[in-house]
Structure formats: structure tokens, C-alpha cells
Amino acid sequence: xxxxxxxxxxxxxxxxxxxxxxxxxxxxxxxxxxxxxxxxxxxxxxxxxxxxxxxxxxxxxxxxxxxxxxxxxxxxxxxxxxxxxxxxxxxxxxxxxxxxxxxxxxxxxxxxxxxxxxxxxxxxxxxxxxxxxxxxxxxxxxxxxxxxxxxxxxxxxxxxxxxxxxxxxxxxxxxxxxxxxxxxxxxxxxxxxxxxxxxxxxxxxxxxxxxxxxxxxxxxxxxxxxxxxxxxxxxxxxxxxxxxxxxxxxxxxxxxxxxxxxxxxxxxxxxxxxxxxxxxxxxxxxxxxxxxxxxxxxxxxxxxxxxxxxxxxxxxxxxxxxxxxxxxxxxxxxxxxxxxxxxxxxxxxxxxxxxxxxxxxxxxxxxxxxxxxxxxxxxxxxxxxxxxxxxxxxxxxxxxxxxxxxxxxxxxxxxxxxxxxxxxxxxxxxxxxxxxxxxxxxxxxxxxxxxxxxxxxxxxxxxxxxxxxxxxxxxxxxxxxxxxxxxxxxxxxxxxxxxxxxxxxxxxxxxxxxxxxxxxxxxxxxxxxxxxxxxxxxxxxxxxxxxxxxxxxxxxxxxxxxxxxx
Numbered sequence: 114x115x116x117x118x119x120x121x122x123x124x125x126x127x128x129x130x131x132x133x134x135x136x137x138x139x140x141x142x143x144x145x146x147x148x149x150x151x152x153x154x155x156x157x158x159x160x161x162x163x164x165x166x167x168x169x170x171x172x173x174x175x176x177x178x179x180x181x182x183x184x185x186x187x188x189x190x191x192x193x194x195x196x197x198x199x200x201x202x203x204x205x206x207x208x209x210x211x212x213x214x215x216x217x218x219x220x221x222x223x224x225x226x227x228x229x230x231x232x233x234x235x236x237x238x239x240x241x242x243x244x245x246x247x248x249x250x251x252x253x254x255x256x257x258x259x260x261x262x263x264x265x266x267x268x269x270x271x272x273x274x275x276x277x278x279x280x281x282x283x284x285x286x287x288x289x290x291x292x293x294x295x296x297x298x299x300x301x302x303x304x305x306x307x308x309x310x311x312x313x314x315x316x317x318x319x320x321x322x323x324x325x326x327x328x329x330x331x332x333x334x335x336x337x338x339x340x341x342x343x344x345x346x347x348x349x350x351x352x353x354x355x356x357x358x359x360x361x362x363x364x365x366x367x368x369x370x371x372x373x374x375x376x377x378x379x380x381x382x383x384x385x386x387x388x389x390x391x392x393x394x395x396x397x398x399x400x401x402x403x404x405x406x407x408x409x410x411x412x413x414x415x416x417x418x419x420x421x422x423x424x425x426x427x428x429x430x431x432x433x434x435x436x437x438x439x440x441x442x443x444x445x446x447x448x449x450x451x452x453x454x455x456x457x458x459x460x461x462x463x464x465x466x467x468x469x470x471x472x473x474x475x476x477x478x479x480x481x482x483x484x485x486x487x488x489x490x491x492x493x494x495x496x497x498x499x500x501x502x503x504x505x506x507x508x509x510x511x512x513x514x515x516x517x518x519x520x521x522x523x524x525x526x527x528x529x530x531x532x533x534x535x536x537x538x539x540x541x542x543x544x545x546x547x548x549x550x551x552x553x554x555x556x557x558x559x560x561x562x563x564x565x566x567x568x569x570x571x572x573x574x575x576x577x578x579x580x581x582x583x584x585x586x587x588x589x590x591x592x593x594x595x596x597x598x599x600x601x602x603x604x605x606x607x608x609x610x611x612x613x614x615x616x617x618x619x620x621x622x623x624x625x626x627x628x629x630x631x632x633x634x635x636x637x638x639x640x641x642x643x644x645x646x647x648x649x650x651x652x653x654x655x656x657x658x659x660x661x662x663x664x665x666x667x668x669x670x671x672x673x674x675x676x677x678x679x
Contacts (some may be wrong), residue, residue: 114543118150126394131331133250137216142245149239149246150225154273155211156204156235158183164210166226166235167203167260169590174198175469175509176524176542180260181226181536191536193224195240196471198510198524198544203234203263210258213237217247219513220472220484225359226536242474243483245262261636264546268633275319277516277551281631289503292392293461293519293553294581294630297620300396301335302587303327303351303373304358309591315405323358323370326587329378335586335603338610340389344617346624349386352396354379356504359406359590360428363398364436364445365406367452383457392460394502395453399441399494400466403430413440416477423473437475437623438490439482446494450501461504461520466490469509469526488513510544510554518552524578525557536560539639540576550633550650555583562588564619565612566599568668572619573659576672577645578636582619584614626674629653652677 114130115138121127122145131138131151132668133337140149158164166181172198200219203212215222218241239246251266271277284291306324312319327335332351339347353359354373355366386393402409415423415435425433453462472487482490482626495517498505506520524544545554555561556578562569562585575582589600601616603609633650643660654675658667668671 115154116152118152119146120148120150121145122147130570136250137470138248138250140239140241140246140248142241142243146241149241150236151239151248152234152236153211153213153248153250155250156213158204158206158233160185160228160233162206164204164206165260165538166233167201167205167212167263167543168193168537169197169199169201169473170225171537171540172196174471174511175523177525177540179537180258180539180541181233182492182538182549184538186535189226189228189535191226195221195223199267199512199547201263201267202237203260204235205253205258205260205263208255208258210253210263212251212253212263214249214251214267214270215246216249217244218242219287220488222246223552228536243269243485256258260541261546261638264543265633268547268551271512271515271547275516277548279550279631280553281518281550283519284631287503289459290519292346292348293504295350295624295627296392297344297582297584297616298348298350298461298520298522298555299330299339299616300350300352300583300585300588301327302359302585302590303329303332303353305353306358306361308360308429309427310429310431315403315425315431320357320405323361323372324590325372326590327373329354329374329382331603333382335388335395335609335613336382336386336391339616340391342613342617344613344620346627347391347616347621348392349391350396350461350463351393353465354395355397357430359396360398360401360403360433361364361430362403362405362407363401363433364409364441364449365450366395366397369456380457383459386457386459391438393458394462395458396463396465397449397453398465399424399438399445399449400435400464400491401428401430401433401468402436403433405430408445410438412479413437413444414472414477414611415475416476418476420476423475435473437477437480437482437642438472438494439475439480440488442490442494442497446497450498454501459502461506462498463506463522464495464503466508467495467506468511468514468521469523470576471511472513493518510548512544512548515548515552520581521552521554522583523558524554524580527558541637541639542634545577545579546634546637549579550631553630554578554580556580561585562599563599564615565601570659573657573670573672576655577637577647577657579629581630582616582623584612584616626653626655 200215423435475482504519556575560575636648
């Protein structure tokens, strides 16, 4: 039996046993409940046992999955906040395993792992918002009881219930998506105002000056040189083409920023992109807003429980305020996408932030939303973008929108390897094991521009996570940024030629394995320190050696692709 502790708002606590019905556990809900802590019997394991707990990510939605092995260690309690890219967790003890899937109130729970009295125990803690929490349990055996099997189980659950469809299926219905699976993603940051901003509430009178990095004419030259040098497959995304540059005045997009050449030059660029057969899409945002916006008022903002506006970060446009996604969709989405298509944008449209920030409730009396409803409206905006442009991308890996997302810019914002939490023995590409073949991706913030960086591990990590090559002209735009100085730039012809040469080398290498974007990763194994092996659904095997020694004939910092037997 499972033990449930109920914490009421009057301070009382009581416990009782609960059981699963047809593989599901439904917990009580009422407005008097403050939180619920469920201790699942399968997730209590003696120290020293074979196996591990599986966490879908570490402490933040955009970090890798992790394994916690049941080794001897001092008393430890580690909490993992309610921020999970996939609403699952698992346990395996050798030949048997359990995958738990949170199917209701999946944005309102955290995980707690405790090591005490010779035992490991994982608890799930809910602070339910509007509905009874529900957990679905899948019992796994044999080859399906490891983390790869758990990923296959969750993927099959998602596909079977229609939560997502494979890339191969979607391409048959809309061929515009195909380029997304075989192209290098190249982002171009056109320009920006100072970050961090000196002026938080900007006006026409006090708006800071805009730094121009790339004009529309220069962007046209980049496309021209890429085609002339033989870059066959590439998608381009213009970042900061809009009013005020990057994060300049969202949700306002227009007028097109004049300092880059204005609407006339943008139209010329987009018309030229058709001549050289490259898709060029737009970076937009329906989450952040700035007081500098002319078409947005405080009435559309997301409201916190205390009645204040929900604050975002401080960027080029000053202090950002989160938009209520229902208001954003109804007021701005269709207007934006219609105007962008008319300008000539096409390809994988980018909606910033939408898939990296856990949905928040909105407490506005005029447009209240639960977290689930927040996710619903974000998904509607992404679905509309896909309908208009053929494909859509966003920033992170949150899977509430997996059915309407074709590319995730950061599956892991940071690859937390050097200083993982105490309770973590290995990191694993769990999200990619679930969604490769369904959503294309880039591994992490660090693997952007890996083709011009000195660290060979970065491309290997992107390969392990099933990523596409991702480049960013002027990735670094903040003086205090942790982005390395090794960047893709185009201020001079020499910089441009060198950058395109690096893009071309990586694209040619990726072209040999791009067909695998349509396949599942069926099995991932750590076969030696810093050496992993992955088996794809078509039988292809990729062995990646990030160590400093030769492994099985594979040179250090290299990999081997073994084609399937015919």
C-alpha cells in the first residue's frame, strides 16, 4: 500500500493508505488542503540494491535527466522543485521497474529523495491547484525496466493517447516541415539595446540607443555566401528584426526597425531568400511584454495572487511583464502571424519563452487561468503558428506543447556535469530518448555555435542528445554574459567567410546522419566513463567517445556510426 500524508491549511496533518485502481492513483482535493505527500511503496529501496531512481531532469526544466543509484551514503534529503520537462519519475531494481506519470496537476508537484536508516525513499509532493492529482503507474520488466525502457514506455503512452505524432507522419501531411529535420538552424541577432537595461520603463523620449549588429542587406549577403559556398540545407531565423531590436518592445513588432533597413529592405531580404531557396523565419514573443509597447496595456498582463503584475526578466525593452497567454493569443497571435506571412517570412517560426517557463496561474478577475489553462493557451498560439508557417519552435523542452512544437532551442539550458546535485551518479538524455523522432532539438545553450568553439565535447553532447547543428550570429550580446568569446560574427568579410566555412564543415558531417532525425533513440547506454552507445529504431548504432583515450578503435573526442545490417 502507498502512504499519503495530508497537510491541511489549519495546520493539522493526517495519514492514510491509498491504492491504485487500474494502475492509477487519484488523491483527494479540497480547498482546505495545503499539500499532499505520497510515498509510493515501489519507491522505497534498501541501500545497496541494484538499480536507481530516474529523474526526468535536475532542479530545473531545462537540464538533463539523472540517475540516483542506491549506494551507501550519509543521511541526505534532496528536493527537486516543481519544474519538470516531462511529468514522470521512475525506479528500477534490476529486472523490475516502475514508471510513474503525473497526468493531473502536473505543474503543481515536486519530488523529494531521502536517504535514511539504510533506505532510499522518493516522495511526490503536490500543492494542488484546482483538480485531484492523478498518477498513472506502469510496471516494467526485463529489458524494459531500465531508463531507456521507461522512455519508450512514456513515448508509447504519449503517442497512443494522441498527445503527439512522429515527424515522419507530420511531414506526409505538410512537406514544409521536412527542411526542419535536415537543416542547420542559423539565428541572426540583428541588434539590441543595452542589457542589463539602465532604463526599466522606456518611452519614445528615453529609449536607449540601439546597437546594430546586422542590417537586412548584410543578412542578404550572409544567405548569398552560404548558398555560393554550398550550404545545402539551412534555416535562418531573424532575431531582433522588430521594433527596438531584440526584446525591444514586445508584444509590438512593428514598424520594422528602421536602423536595420526598415520594411523595404526586409522585404527584399525575404524575397531573396526564395531565390536562394532558404527559409527565413521570425523570432517573436507572446509571453514577455514591455511598458514601451503601444498595443499592450496592463489589462493583458498575467496577475499574481497579490494582485500585482507577474514580473519577467530585465532585457533590452526594460522590465518585462508576463502576458496572460489567453489575452496574448486572442489579441495578438493571429494579427502577428498574418502580418509576418504577408511580409514573406516562412519556415520554422520561433515563439520565445513559451516552452521553457513552467505555466503560471493568472489571478486577474477578468481573465483568470489555472496552470493547465495557461498551457492550453500557449499551445493554441504555437498551433496557429505551425498552421501558418508549416513548423514552429520555442525555447525549451516542456512537453505540454509537444504536439505543436517542431524544434526546441535548448533541451538543456546548461549541461550540469561538473557540479550535479549530491544525489546524482549519471546524467542521461531522457527527454531525447522520449521525443527524438517527434521533435528536433539543440542539446543546450552551450552547444550553440559549437562549430566555432574549441571544446570538442560540445558537438558530441549535441550528437548524444540527437541534436541538429545550431548557430547564432552574435550569440553574445550582454557584457556580463557567460557566453564564451568564441562567437559567430559577421562584422567583416573575413569573419563571415570563416564562420560560413565552419558551418559548412559541420553541415556536411550532419548530412550523413540527418536521416536519423526521423528515427527514435531506442537504447542509450553508458558503456565506459565518458563513453556512450545509442541504438536507433532503424538499427543504426552511434558510439560516442568523450574520453581522452582510444576506446574500441574510436579516437578520443570522436564517434563511430555503425549502419544497420541489411
